[in-house]
Amino acid sequence: MGENGNRVEGFIEVEGGKIWYYVEGADKSGIPLITLHGGPGVPHDYLEPLSILSDERPVVFYDQLGCGRSDRPSDKGLWTVERFVRELNLLKERLGMGKVHILGQSWGTILACEYFFSKPEDVVSMVLSGPAMSIPQFEKDVRKLLAFLPKEKQNAIHRAEASGRFDSREYADAMRTFYSRHVCRLDPWPDCLNRALEGMGTAVYEHMYGPSEFTVTGTLRNYSCVHRLREIDVPVLLTCGRFDEATPATTELYRREIVNCEMKIIEDASHEHHLEKPEEYMEIVRNFLKKVEGHGPRKYFE
Incomplete structure (x- = not known):
């Protein structure tokens, strides 16, 4: 484990290899916030703006196995929801954390919910952004x-899906058009998002999800935990962008299923609304965590 001021970083051995993590605000006394990146397989980089919250609490970032700075084993048997839950639990234990807030984005919202179902006593609240x-x-x-x-663009997508070939320039152009409308509407995309895509674990993404956001062929294609959302009894904040692929209408359906839940729609934004409207998003999250907490516990990193 390495230390640099208020930052702690290192590697943790998990099932299948080592994962890389770092903690900003390691000396702060607020309840820690663990961030869960999307994909599966899109590393933490694009969530880095959340480090602004480390002025009040430790904020944990990590690259899930198979992407970013973490190991990339070839065993596809490792790419299961259950193993990613065990990985998160091990990270939390190795960092010596008790109760935590969890913030998941996209695929990270699935992981957050599944972690809660397995360890509800450890979760103080959840922020689920671009919920899926x-x-x-x-x-x-x-x-x-x-x-x-x-x-x-539609025709290019239909041709690729009919043929099973997704490497054409036309399909890539259609992807970019869709992503510019419903994933990130900034032009150009911020550096942290570009770095995340450069470090992407394509093998994990394609195995669990598919070749793109709109072509779902992976092991998650039938996944749903909607029938269990009423089991969540901690405060939950749902956020989405007005033009989010995780649409406001569906996010509202989730809100109705969760007992203690707030929902915020970020205008003029999409799936990466934390990047498109960072000040608004951070204020919403900060206020939610403060309201949930009331007061801070002991320091987690002395």
Whole structure:
């Protein structure tokens, strides 16, 4: 484990290899916030702006196995929801943390919920951004959004899916058009998002999800925990962008299922609304955590 001021970083041995993590605000006394990146397989880099919250609490970032600075084993048997839950639990234990807040984005919202179902006593609250707790619903929503793309982009997607070949320039162009509308509307994309895509664990993403956001062929294609959302009894904050592929309408459906839940829609933003409207997003999250907490416990890193 290495230390640099208020930052602690290192590697932790998990099932299948080592994962890399770092903690900002390691000397702060607020309840720690663990961040869970999306994908699966898109490393933590694009969540780095959340480090601004480390002025009040430790904020934990890590690259899940298979992407970023963590090991990339070839065994596809490792790419299961259950193993990623065990990985998160081991990270938390090795960092010596008791109760925590969890912030998940996209796939990270699935991981957050599944962790809660396994260790509810350890979770103080959850922030679920761009929630995807039903992949069939997520795909259904994305398919609706595709209908608004230019016809030639839609045709390129249909041809690729019919042939099973997703390496054409036309398909890549269609992906970029969709992503610029519903994933990140900034132009150019911020450096932290570009770094995340450069460090992406494509093997994990394709195995669990598919070749793109709108072509779901992986092991998560039938995943849903909507029927269990009423089990969540800690405070939950749901956030989405107005143009999010995790649509406001579906996010509202999740809100109705969770007992103690707030929902915020970020205007003029999409899936990466924490990057598109960072000041608004951080204020919403900060206020939510403060309201949940009331007061801070002991320091977690002396």
